[in-house]
Amino acid sequence: MNWLRRPASPTQITHGQRLWLYALAALVLAFLVVPTLIVIxxxxxxxxxxxxxxxxxxxxxxxxxxASPAWMQATATSFQAGALTTLLATPLGTMAAYGLFxxxxxxxxxxxVLMITPIIVPVILVAIAVFxxxxxxxxxxxxxxxVLAHSMLALPLVMMMxxxxxxxxxxxxxxxxxxxxxxxxxxxxxxxxxxxxxxxIGSALLSFLTSFDEVVLSMFVSGGSxxxxxxxxxxxxxxxxxxxxxxxxxxxIVVTTTLLVLSQCFGRAGGDD
Numbered sequence: 495m496n497w498l499r500r501p502a503s504p505t506q507i508t509h510g511q512r513l514w515l516y517a518l519a520a521l522v523l524a525f526l527v528v529p530t531l532i533v534i535x536x537x538x539x540x541x542x543x544x545x546x547x548x549x550x551x552x553x554x555x556x557x558x559x560x561a562s563p564a565w566m567q568a569t570a571t572s573f574q575a576g577a578l579t580t581l582l583a584t585p586l587g588t589m590a591a592y593g594l595f596x597x598x599x600x601x602x603x604x605x606x607v608l609m610i611t612p613i614i615v616p617v618i619l620v621a622i623a624v625f626x627x628x629x630x631x632x633x634x635x636x637x638x639x640x641v642l643a644h645s646m647l648a649l650p651l652v653m654m655m656x657x658x659x660x661x662x663x664x665x666x667x668x669x670x671x672x673x674x675x676x677x678x679x680x681x682x683x684x685x686x687x688x689x690x691x692x693x694x695i696g697s698a699l700l701s702f703l704t705s706f707d708e709v710v711l712s713m714f715v716s717g718g719s720x721x722x723x724x725x726x727x728x729x730x731x732x733x734x735x736x737x738x739x740x741x742x743x744x745x746x747i748v749v750t751t752t753l754l755v756l757s758q759c760f761g762r763a764g765g766d767d
Contacts, residue, residue: 533747534744535547535548536737536740537555537556537737537740537741537743537744538551539740541737542737543735543737555738555741559741562738565723568722568723568725571721571722571723572705573706574637575705576701576705577702578637579641579645579648579701579704579705580698580699580701580702582642582645583648584652584697584698587648587651587652587653588652588694588697590609591652591656591660592660592686594606594609595657606653606657610653610654613647617647617710621714624646624714625715634715634717635716635717635718639715639716640715640716640720641705643715644704647704647705647711648700648701651704652697652698652701655693659693659694660686660690663686663690667686668686696756699753699756703750706723706750707750708722709727713725727739727743
């Protein structure tokens with residue numbers, strides 16, 4: 495128990511004095527995580543209904559998911575939308591972050607705030623506005639419309655991560671490259687981008703995750719053969735309690751957790767670099 499008497503911070507507060515804070519953090523973490531983890535054993539139930547704990551263990555609902563053409567089509571759409579969103583939002587967000595960061599215009603900060611507005615405004619309002627526009631330009635239920643809508647939410651995340659990385663980067667290195675004859679574009683790709691590469695990779699993973707997990711926008715702008723996995727899950731819960739959803743949720747938890755861990759790893763690597 496010697497660790498309880500060790501200082502937990504530069505202010506010499508010990509771990510023992512912070513024990514109540516650790517307990518509170520554990521309770522909050524359990525409140526957030528436990529409901530999600532309950533889904534995992536439910537997905538291995540052999541019952542026709544959702545039940546916890548399972549009385550019979552089975553892979554029945556995983557087989558049902560992989561054998562369903564509708565679920566497979568929705569899964570393919572989600573992965574396609576996520577990949578295309580990543581390819582669109584990551585370079586655009588990186589360029590926007592860099593351009594605004596090096597800009598000397600007094601409007602740069604205002605433009606930056608406007609560009610991150612989609613993650614500040616409630617998503618339902620964004621979805622209604624996007625749906626209204628898509629009806630006019632006939633992009634409803636199209637993959638292109640889905641990617642554009644998801645990119646609208648992913649781009650601000652890319653901008654914030656890249657901007658944060660640029661703030662810790664010494665821009666004098668780029669200035670040296672430009673003084674030696676490199677253009678701004680050459681200096682960016684040869685000097686700046688390698689220094690912030692981990693932030694860019696991490697933001698790309700978060701872009702994919704934003705698209706893959708998005709349900710509100712997908713409810714408005716996707717459908718038919720371009721219906722996403724999350725949209726189909728919501729409709730299945732609304733119309734019937736299908737235990738297949740528990741199996742899909744478990745697989746999504748695995749994908750989401752893996753991408754979040756990878757983004758954190760790249761973020762730390764970028765900070766250490």
